Amino acid sequence: MDSTFPTSPTYADHYCLGPENQTATATYKSDLTALLDSFSSRASHLSFYNVSLDGIYGLFLCRGDASIDLCRVCVANATQLLPQRCPSDRRAIIWYEQCMLRYSDIDFFGQVELVPYNLRWNSGNTTSPDEGNIGTRGFIYTLVDRAPYSVNMSSGNVIEAGDGTGRRYGHVQCRGDLNVSACSYCLRHLINQSETCCIGKTEWRVLTPSCFIKYEMYPITESPSAPPSANKGKGGNSTRIIIIVLSTLGSVFVAILVGFLYYSFFVRKRSSHLMELGIRLSDEGHGEEMQQFDLATIHHATNKFSWENKLGEGGFGPVYKGKLPNGEEIAVKRLSMISSQGLEEFKNEVKLIVKLQHKNLVRLLGYCLEGDEKLLVYEFMANASLDRFLFDSEKCKAVLDWEKRSNIIIGTARGLQYLHEDSRLKIIHRDLKASNVLLDDDMNPKISDFGTARIFGGNQIEANTERVVGTYGYMAPEYALEGLFSNKSDVYSFGILMLEILSGKRNRGFYQESGQILVTHAWMKWNESKGHELIDPSIVDGCPVSEILRWIHIALLCAQDDPAVRPTMSSVVLMLGSRSVNLPQPLTPPYSAARFISMSDQSSRSLASDQSITSASSLLELSEKSETTELDPR
Incomplete structure (x- = not known):
């Protein structure tokens, strides 16, 4: 890659992260100043540095191909600018094109964090379809595969554009405190992000607190707004820039005028209807x-x-x-x-x-x-819901081959991960099940029915309710028996769903046939090294048995009794996507789940096997206070 750097760092973005209603004290600010002062001297010989001081955690990361001098200047600028931009915040992050700096009163070292993020791309597509669909993707994947194993978790390279228009430059990097698996997961998540917006663009970048990906037409060591070096200083450029600026300003003015008229005549009318429901337009996000x-x-x-x-x-x-x-x-x-x-x-x-x-x-x-x-x-989802295929032996055999099942499992996992970790909100679904996973024309999964979902705010990790909502067979024991729910409640439901997809059997339906619920039976078979007996016979001849056995293992980790030892959905996605991740052993058989299913079966004989319930106080009242939530938009 070209080693010519700009003479000064280029500011990209920053976020003041709060927390709300809790401003930094004088002591905190003093300690923060001391912490940041240490960064400039460290940046004179280090490209990554993290340290904690009296409950403040901070780090800086310079791009792997940046010179020591530029790294030092970039970090010095960041330490000055960020406290000015976020004077009362205990947590903040700033990105330059050449470095990133952040601090927090919460220990984030070693953790993958994907928000906040900065996503930018230009408006121009590549002129060659092959470059956007094949060349770029392969180029970036090569960098992503290499970075986690590099000394500074950084990799960059250059590729000739497939359309003959010149070179393309790529660079990917992770924070130095992440392990190989975490770095790989972070970068692959960014690839997924880029698929929906930018993979066919000539320039784009995704910056997160843990890793970044950049792809451009010009050497990334240059300012992203700079034209190719061959055109620098040529006559006529200034006139062209003025014309572009004036045209852009005119377009912006028209857009503002149209937006104002739209708001005045349409948005206010719609907002009044939503206000009747207590829903403010400003809260809607999209x-x-x-x-x-x-x-x-x-x-x-x-x-x-x-x-x-x-x-x-x-x-x-x-x-x-x-x-x-x-x-x-x-x-x-x-x-x-x-x-x-x-x-x-x-x-x-x-x-x-x-x-x-x-x-x-x-x-x-x-x-x-x-x-x-x-x-x-x-x-409208043309193929209705997953349960319509999964629990119909003929449809299941004809339609749900191993490729489609694995795609449904991974897609559902990613959707759930988004709800828990990557959306603007932290959302607990509370009723994940086969009938709430809808399938489009290509059998791609989409999670549905958010009528019972709950929003978690700030650092909240769990909640308690006297009104238990969900579905027999999918509810985590701590939720069904005690009303405690968290993101780990959804993880449990996902584990049950995985077992159903891999075996073609209902969790509770299996209980009625053999005296055991599916999750208990699966644990016993897997523990006896007979996990292959769980695999749906309709796919066992045409599937990678070793991979399915690994996925059964993952499902059992999700369905453990103790929510504390269940993995997060980001960990689940990582385990599903990489065979290099070592899987821990499930701790105990799911006795609580079996006990709960047995109790619920005795207290609600008249209910359907996959019926959703609403309980006001105890399991003894389930049959009297039940509602069904069987179907959703199809």
């Missing part, structure tokens, strides 16, 4: 993408909620298939007018889903509030 449908349009789309268009019945109302005038197929969830809890669930679902954007989450297209009707409009 609210500008929400569409308000009128009831006449929904009536026409669903043939006035005809029986033929009905897809299913949930605890909060029926779901109907519809088709909009433009031909787009939709699924409409109609809030039950007799449900005492329906309004709250509706409010919850709107507030949550509108903020979520991930390819493995069902997409909310809009809503309708007219008269007594309260409707949610979703994208």
Whole structure:
């Protein structure tokens, strides 16, 4: 790569991370100053340094190909600028093109953190489809594979563009306190991020607190806004820049004017409807993408909620298939007018889903509030839900081969990881099950039904409730028996779902056949080195048995009794994607899960085997206080 650096560091972005309502004390500021003062001297001979001082944790990271002089200057600038930009915050981070610096009152050393992040790309696509789809991806993957094993967890290279337009430059790097597995996971997550926005662009970069990826047309050692060195100083450039700036300003003015008119005439009207539900537009995150449908349009789309268009019945109302005038197929969830809890669930679902954007989450297209009707409009999922295939032996054998099952498991894991760790909110789903995993035309999974989900704020890691919501067979023991739920409750549900996908058997249905629930049976077989007996016979001849046995192992780790020893979803995604990650042994058989299923089976004989429940106080009241949430937008 070109070793010519800019004469001074280039500022990229910063975040003041709070915490809210807790400003830094004078003592904290004094200690922070002392910590930052040590950074400049360290940067004169180190490219990475982390240290703690009286409860303050800080580090700096210089790009692996930066000179010591530039690293020192970059870190010095960062130590001066960040406290000025975030004077009252105990936690903050700043990125330059050549270095990153952060500090916090929480120990983050050795941990993979993917937020906040800075994602930027140019507007131009590569002129060669092969470069965007094949060349770039392969180039970046090569760098990502190499970086975790490099001395400074950094790798960079140059590649000739596939369209003959010149060279492309790439650089990836992790923090020095991460291990190989954590670095690999962080970088591969950024590759996934780039797939949805930038992989076909000529320039893009993703910066996170733990790692980064950069890909550009010019040597990355130069300022990202600089033109190629061959054009520097040539006449006419200044005129061209002025024209571009003036054109851009004109475009910005028009955009602002259009945005103001849109807000005045449309957004205020929609906001008033949401305010009736206690939902403020400013809280919606991606609210500008929400569409308000009128009831006449929904009536026409669903043939006035005809029986033929009905897809299913949930605890909060029926779901109907519809088709909009433009031909787009939709699924409409109609809030039950007799449900005492329906309004709250509706409010919850709107507030949550509108903020979520991930390819493995069902997409909310809009809503309708007219008269007594309260409707949610979703994208239509042509293949309905996973349970329709998984628990039908003929469909399962014909459609769900090993490739599709593995894709469903990985996609669901990534969607759940996004909810727990990567979205703007920390969201606990609380009802993950086969019927709430929807499948699109290509059998890609999307998690659905957020009516019972809960938002966790700040550093909250668990909560307690007297109203237990979920589904028999998928609920974690601590949640079902004590009302305690956390992200580890969802991890337990995911472990059960994995076992069902790999075996083709229902967790509770298996209990009714043999006297054991599936998770207990799976643990016993795996512990006896007979895990291969769990694999669905319809796929066992055409699948990598050793890989499935490893995935059964992962599922059992997720379904352990003690939530503290269950892995996080980011760890699960890492374990699923890399055979080099060593798996710990599950600690104990899932006795509590079996005990809970036995109790619930005795107390609710009349309920369906995959029925969702709402319990106000104890397991003895389950059969009296139950609601079903069987189906969601299809």
